[in-house]
Amino acid sequence: MNPIAAVKSNWRILLLVVFVSFAVVALFVPGGIMADDSLGGNESVQESPTNLEFGLGLEGGTRIRVPVTGMTAEDIASDAVSEEGQVDQERLEEIEGTVEQELDLDPANASVDVQEDGTVTAEVFTGSVTQAEFAAALQSANVDASEDDIRDGVTQSTRDQMIETIQTKINAAGLSGGTAYEQTTATGEHYIVVEVPNMGANELRNILSERGVVEVVAYYPGENGNQTNETVLTGDDIATVDPPQQREQGDGYVVPIQVREESAQQFQGRMNDIGFTSDGVGMCNLRGDGESISFDHEGEQYCLLTVADGEVVDAHSMGDRGGNGLATNMRQGTWADDPTFQMGAQNQQDAQSLSVNLRAGSLRAPLDFSESQVYSIEAAHADQFKQYSLLIGLLSVVTVSGVVYGRYTDTRVALPMILTAVAEVVVLLGFAAVIRMPLDLSHVAGFIAVVGTGVDDLVIIADEVMDEGDVSSERVFQSRFRKAFWVIGAAAATTIVALSPLAVLSLGDLQGFAIITILGVLIGVLITRPAYGDILRRLLTDQ
Incomplete structure (x- = not known):
């Protein structure tokens, strides 16, 4: 077989080799091919034998869940926006200035903006003002507003801006693995969640309490x-x-x-x-x-x-x-x-x-630490969890390998199956290193699930291909492989659909588990399962 034909026939195996090679570089080469961190990162990452970053459960640190201080009056001052969408900036500044003057607020503690839907929203970022006082201040600016038009909390755009600022502040401070995101409860309450490994609760609270003006x-x-x-x-x-x-x-x-x-x-x-x-x-x-x-x-x-x-x-x-x-x-x-x-x-x-x-940049609004929830874990405990996670991961691979070999007793089938499953985990770890995903205990559970579902799919392929006897003909092999691939493709689609809500919704640790599992399923269906099929084809059919 000439080289071009060989490449065309085995391109899936070559693709897997390329992905594994990139993953190894991302994992072990200092700097690797990780996403750029122009704001600087924690040098402690480079002291690790890998480029992986770890979250609270595997590194220790603090998680704070805290609401934003403020009140909002929505859909006010329709006279500030024309029917054609033209904004009267002077009118907005007039309302904002009146609110600041009536409530004796600094400019940083009041805001009047036009939202994406074209409505005007007024916000005050202080806990010392009542809804009645806020409504009276708006009425002084000739705004038709009452206490019923005012709610506690801030707008989505304010929360988004604060999360972006906090994330930038974490990166600029070199707090590697730190992250900020929004969490919404079933009752509609909005919280900003900040997680920073290797940091105590008081230190993180001090950083977040500074608005940075x-x-x-x-x-x-x-x-x-x-x-x-x-x-x-x-x-x-x-x-x-x-x-x-x-x-x-x-x-x-x-x-x-x-x-x-x-x-x-x-x-x-x-x-x-x-x-x-x-x-x-x-x-x-x-x-x-x-x-x-x-x-x-x-x-x-x-x-x-x-x-x-x-x-x-x-x-x-x-x-x-x-x-x-x-x-x-x-x-x-x-x-x-x-x-x-x-x-x-x-x-x-x-x-x-x-x-x-x-x-x-400065935080648009202060955080209300009187309503905060704090979770901390000591670095010594997290190090134990990291060791146990590695041990469990190795045990899962050894156990699966033993079961697979005991089932087939044919190294031509069992060994490629085990190596393919391990390659899938390596690619997934490399992807986590590239995007600087802080791995936590929930992600470890996802990796174990990926090993299990991956081997399940490989067993389906092997059983389907070998179930009906002689498979020396490449045409017969391809027919049986396609039938098996439709089965695992449908199972993968079901898994992705079932876990998608967990990956999208802010459900804490469940989100990390769902994301890793979905990524593992996608890598398996697109890369490792087809490669395993090509390996079996080369080993079991007459070339």
Whole structure:
């Protein structure tokens, strides 16, 4: 047989070899072919002999399930959206400003937006406001709303944005294997669930309790001579963020950032207007103790304050460095062409937190930890579970191998069957490594189920092919194999349909079991079962 004909005849076996090879690379080669993690990951993953990531049950850590703090008034202010779908942005800003003023809220704690269905929704993100007060504030903005129009909780878009921000924050902090997702109860209550391996409950709660609202505030003498605070940069104005660095001169740390082009001109102009690039150069004498900044000072101060979640973490002046620094570039109007800037922090922990918050963005709403549910597992216990899981996996393979060999007593049938089942698990593990799926106890149960269902299907193939005696003819083999494949194809479809609801719904550990089982069935039907058929054909028929 010429090489081309051999490839065409055995392409299913070659396909299985290719998939197993890629899986081995993904599992064991450092870096492998895993999905890119541009935000950084936990280096501890590379200390493992494999590239697999593990969840709480196999690594230890904490899971927190917590609702979002807030109230929502839906389908209001129809006058803000025309019949053609045009949005009156000024009207939305008017409503939002009135709500903030009437309820004495910061801008971060109120929002009025147009949803995907074209309706206007108002939200407040605080637990200190009642539904009656919220309704009264909306009525002050000429919105026809009552307490009956207001419900506890936030919109789906707000929850989606928060989950994305939390996931980015977890990745940026290098918390490998951490994940965030939404969970909905049977009564319609919505929760955000965050799982982070190798982290205690208090530490994770501290990370999530920070909304991550970062601002640069100008602290300068106002027209009446009193010191004035004015926000001149927010997290939304930041384009890129570099890792924290220690100051070249003096104590403390800095986080280098680049300001967005559209915000740079405005920031540069404002610094010139209020005197930071002229009289205010080097005029900041506020001092800190490494944790907080003291505002006990004499004389006029021109300070750029780094503020995180309302707390001042650093204060520094506008420098000039011999006439070639930030102040000079802003005076000359050239800084906006390369708008780099440094936010300060007094210690490394604050600098790292600042960097993470700038990269991830701020949480749209706070989380209500008074209604949270926490699950933690110690790393020592998780390590035991990992060892037991490996032992059970090996026992399942050995047991299945013994049963298969005892049934057929023919290595031509039994050995390929065992190797094919193992190859299926290897491919599935490689896929988990590529997509960085944190494996947990539920996934281990799924792998064991995959071994069982896989061998069941291979037994069906072997029995169907060998049941009616002589199978030396390739034509006879193909006819019997197709009949068997229809049976296992129908069984696979039934399994996928039955487990799909568990894979889609937020049902905790059941979801992981369903996902692994469905992936295993798909890999089996598309790759390993056909390959096993080709192997049997080569071993049992006359070539």
